[in-house]
Amino acid sequence: MNPMLSLYQEIILDHNRHPRNFGHLDPCTHQAQGFNPLCGDKVFLTLKVGDEGDEIREIAFEGTGCAISVASASLMTEALRNLPVEDARRLIEAVHELIVGGTVPALLEEERYARLKALAGVHEFPARVKCATLAWQTLRAALDRKTQEISSDPRS
Amino acid sequence: MNAPLLHTPPPPTGYDVDRVREDFPILRTRVHGHPLVYLDNAATTQKPQSVIDALVRYYTEENANVHRGVYQLSALATERYEEAREAVRAYLHAQTPNEIVFLRGATEAINLVANSFGKAFVRAGDEIVLTEIEHHSNIVPWQMLCARTGARLRIIPVDEAGEIDLKQAAEMIGPKTRMVAFSHVSNALGTILPVAELTSLAHAQGAAVLIDGAQAASHLAVDVRRLACDFYVCSGHKMYGPTGIGVLYAREQWLEDLPPWQGGGDMIETVHFDKTTYASAPAKFEAGTPNIAGACGLTAALRYLQTLGLSRIAHHEHDLLEYATARMHELKGVRIIGQSTRKAAVLSFVVEGVHPHDVGTLLDQDGIAVRAGHHCAMPTIEHFQVPATVRASFGLYNTREEVNRFIEALARVREMFLT
Known part of the structure; x- marks a missing residue:
């Protein structure tokens, strides 16, 4: 495929135009802010993880960025809903392998994750890899640091 | 709008840009199969053979x-x-x-x-x-x-x-x-x-x-x-x-x-x-x-x-700036950031609905090198309340033909993202 078309697949353009789960959850149980100082892309994630801390019930993101970073965040939020936290961590690794390593890991062949393969084209654009990985790194930070208490404004 | 400007030849400055281009070996490079159009001169300029x-x-x-x-x-x-x-x-x-x-x-x-x-x-x-x-x-x-x-x-x-x-x-x-x-x-x-x-x-x-x-x-x-x-x-x-x-x-x-x-x-x-x-x-x-x-x-x-002569260089670059600015106005949804009446040959802009990085990547596919981002001037960019801009900056070897390629590629970017 033309590398340009593989980078900007219809699904990427669609998620950029109409980002899913855009906004922030209040209250939330986990949150993290991601920032790419090189290009100014920002993503702010809020999550509600179930009482036993084992399943992501809801997730939302907001921020500004290019089509790749917005679509990556949007696709991520879709894939994570109702996913056990341990599976989410495995998914972070798999997506990293897809974007940075350039190979499709077995996990992403599963039906429920198949759409994430649209991010594979980024591998051919080294300058854009960080755009695609920003949301996923922010997710890892959010899962590692549980929000102390539910705050009224998670950004304060 | 400066319509007549688009179709008049450059003024007779005695500035032979084709001859000037021969002095810069890197301008013979091809990028993604296209001749390089280097419009990032505010970041660094290319070097003449001398x-x-x-x-x-x-x-x-x-x-x-x-x-x-x-x-x-x-x-x-x-x-x-x-x-x-x-x-x-x-x-x-x-x-x-x-x-x-x-x-x-x-x-x-x-x-x-x-x-x-x-x-x-x-x-x-x-x-x-x-x-x-x-x-x-x-x-x-x-x-x-x-x-x-x-x-x-x-x-x-x-x-x-x-x-x-x-x-x-x-x-x-x-x-x-x-x-x-x-x-x-x-x-x-x-x-x-x-x-x-x-x-x-x-x-x-x-x-x-x-x-x-x-x-x-x-x-x-x-x-x-x-x-x-x-x-x-x-x-x-x-x-x-x-x-x-x-x-x-x-x-x-x-x-x-x-x-x-x-x-x-x-x-x-x-x-x-x-x-x-x-x-x-x-x-x-x-x-x-x-x-x-x-x-x-x-x-x-x-x-x-x-x-080459700085006044002739300045004249040539000013001509490119005016030509490119006028052609930018032909495009829908493009906003030029920085419209001082006294400007050097820099065009900073945003394309409605398309992030500057996507514009930069798409132009690169056509061999056109521009800068996308905050240009190491975050407070400037914040003043205009945009997350980043695309910047095309012209040098002494750029041509009106290159401006045309840049404008045509920009038109395709909008088409791809907004249709």
């Missing part, structure tokens, strides 16, 4: 350390290095070559002034005045100085066109002001600043003036004596010369009054463990082995610019 040859000649035939050996090669290297200082003096119209200090670039030159001038003249409660459209290199060194001394920064705002508010400048520059530092040309917007007015305001209050000429020195004729500034800085690599060589011009009295910044070889007169005396300027500010090859390359670059 500059490349000067570097090769230096390392092939002339390499030795300067100001040291009694042998012929060292004398030759020293001669080449001091020739470069004279070439810069002539280019900037300084009084004497002793007013020219070689450094790594404009950034290092500003850091030197912030450190040495700061140490000698800036105290708690003093003020340093900058403008809102400075490059980070003309913000951060002053912030660091303020943190060390307890001085404070004051920022002259710009209006929606990207022009300096001189009324506010007059109010801000006062008896507490020690230094007023501003660009000659804004890197993010292209605005040519009212440098004469700002300098007068500063001098009327007894403040010193530093002009960041990184974006100006290869596009406008610079005369530091007419500008009457205290300090002027520029970078070789933005003037068709090599990277790693830059210039600080300082009026001679300043170089005597300022303490040295870095210590080492070459900047001393005598060294004893109980006492060291320093060399006089400019050597006092050039500790360690300098970038001799870079200086040779810079000499070649300045000769190249002077042979």
